Amino acid sequence: MSGPGHGVPSAAEVNAAHAAKKHFVGMPAPLGYVAGVGRGATGFTTRSDIGPAREASDVSDDRHAPPPKKPRKHDDDEEVDLNESNYDEFAGYGGSLVGKARNRKQRLGNAREKYTPMTDAMLAKSMGGQSVSAIDPKSGLASALPGTASGMLTPSGDLDLRKIGQARNTLMDLKLKQSSDSVSGQTVVDPKGYLTDLQSMIPTYGGDINDVKKARLLLKSIRETNPNHPPAWIASARLEEVTGKIQAARNLIMKGTEVCPKSEDVWLEAARLQTPEIAKACVAQAVAEIPMAVRLWMKAADLEQEDKSKKKVFRKALERIPNSVKLWKAAVELENPEDARILLARAVECCPASTELWMALARLETYENARKVLNTAREHNPTDRTIWISAAKLEEANGNDKMVQKIVDRAIAALSASGVEINKEFWMKDAMDSEKGGSIMTCQAIIKAVIGVGVDEEDRKETWLEDAESCINQQANECARAIFAHALSVFPKKKSIWLRAAYFEKSHGTRESLESLLQQAVQHCPQAEVLWLMGAKSKWLANDVPAARSILSLAFQANPNSEEIWLAAVKLESENNEYDRARKLLTRARDSKKGAPTARVYMKSAKLEWELDALKTALKLVEEGLEKYDDFDKLWMMKAQILQALKKIEAARDTFGVAVKRCPQSVPLWRLAARLELDQNNTTKARSIIEKARLRNSRNPELWLEAVRIEREKGTKEQALALMARALQECPTSGILWAEAIFMENKPQRKSKSVEALKKCEHDPNVLLAVARLFWSERKVEKCRDWMTRTVKLEPDLGDSWVNYYKFELLHGTLDQQEDIKKRCIASEPKHGELWCKYSKDIRYWKESIEFFLLMAAKDLKPPQ
Structure with missing residues (x-):
């Protein structure tokens, strides 16, 4: 027991003793103090500590301020966490037995020895073949690399990547040498193929592996639920094949052959997945299971691999399946003609319904035997039209032309009697195939037999012309010729059919075939002037001028008052230098009793004299013509131009003044009148004339274009642009205006302008030509050529297209391309186009050819800028 008497101190004494030893006892805790924090405890704060909630703008409470930061220690003093959670009974604090033995400077030194790897961008450049020899020191990489220590920095401070590459190669060589066999000295690593080996280890499937797992589980469930379902085994095998597990695929499919031994698809899949030798054994087992x-x-x-082995397989197969056409055809293809004939003889016995086998046998037999074969085939296949067609081809090939039409007609009758529908489209296709095979008479016989099938009587003409056009588009010219022949036999008096047939022969036939057709045409349609003229022109182009005269003479007898025939005769004589003959013909034509005194006859009369430089005679003839035909604008134009040639400017001006009053709707008259004033530097007068013309002829794109060009020539670009804007508002679908507008824009805006032009007038040749010239100006050769081709196909009569195309090929094409464009232009005989008519209408070149105009215009044409 303790008590006062036993020397035990009282409570007051203890407190006094503590007070003497600890000066803070009984004092309030300092701010921020948390009891037990030094022994691992964590502080916490309650609502009673901080009081009620305060606004963010309230004055802070200094009682709960954070503890002050400790002063920074010297670098040699390392700060150690003395928390009990960091204490280890063996290693002490911080996990180190030596405590503060490591110096901070040493650790910092080791940290500075770390290397920074190269960026992905630099690696991508090196892989892409770009040469990067140094790193920009400003990029921050140079400071992170051990430049001075490794000796790889250039004197300027940049990193030499070539030395890095050499060091890398040296290191790789060293590693390869280290991996060599110590006994034989040979390397166990292929230095050239190790990347290939790594590539082969990469799985070929690039999809989500989770999808593969789901598919694998699903297919497994299907196989377990219905093991006799062949598609499940095939799909499972293909899944493994796709993911690169070929052996697993083989194992699965072989298991499928065990479960589904009667499935042909499973066996074929198994043979596909196996190696060739194993596949042979697999197929052998398969045919044992399914011999049919x-x-x-x-x-x-x-x-x-060998044909001998293939033949052996086919013969075994045919023993089991003698009625398989596919097997017979495959077996026959391996035989020589004689053995194939024997084999086919057996084949048609086993497969009498196969038309192909009968046809093949007939081709290998002699003429007599082939006829017997086809007759037998027809007995076995009474509803097959191909046997009849083959019989017709056989007769044609052996010169028995008379039988061809009879066989085709008999075929139509026999098939119709057997209840077979005569399908016109099928027979037409057979006719085209016969033409391609060289059986022209068979082709024509088929056309004649079926062209009227299913066609109403009132629709025959239009339908047959459409059929002929379809054949022409498919390059079946003989079929088209046969259609025209049949149509003309039914409608011999139809001028339109004769014309279509004549144009067809002109484009796709020979001169002889054209002339033969025209001779028949004029006999049936003697009043068709164009047919006479085509015949005369054909003879003239063949340099047979007497024959051309003879045809025109017959044409005069059939059409005594025909203006076209008179003028054609005049042209024939004048272009063959028979000027006296031409003058006499024109004199007779102007005679009201014997000829055709029309306005064009007077114009041609005056033009001939003008061409022969007899200007006064030409002017007299023009005035005579104007007395009778004062509303014929071309006579007024000729008079004014002849007066200009005679240097009578005032008289020409007066002529234009009268002319526009008599012919106010003639746009060329207004334009020529304005051009006369421009040539005399009377710009204001020219503007006035065009303004009057626009008032008389509203919404006329040619007059608007002339007004725009007047301003452009005088250098008032802003006024020209304003006029063009008004013109496009009034004539929004005018190709000539849009074509001009494209090149009035500055180069950056031309493309957008061309797009707008194509939207407004997509199929206008002037716009297409402008777009082609735009590509030409941008040096886009292939695009320009494509658009030029499109333009001349759309409108071959536009001479400007041919001139631009030829000039383009002169600069960018080959000699063959240039000659091709020239030939196509001559064949098209263009007559229109502003640039083209500048030369073709020039009186000085009245005797020149199309080739001359093409070369002359192309020489003066400047490439677009």
């Missing part, structure tokens, strides 16, 4: 499977026998033959 044709595809398995075909696969077995495909797996054989």
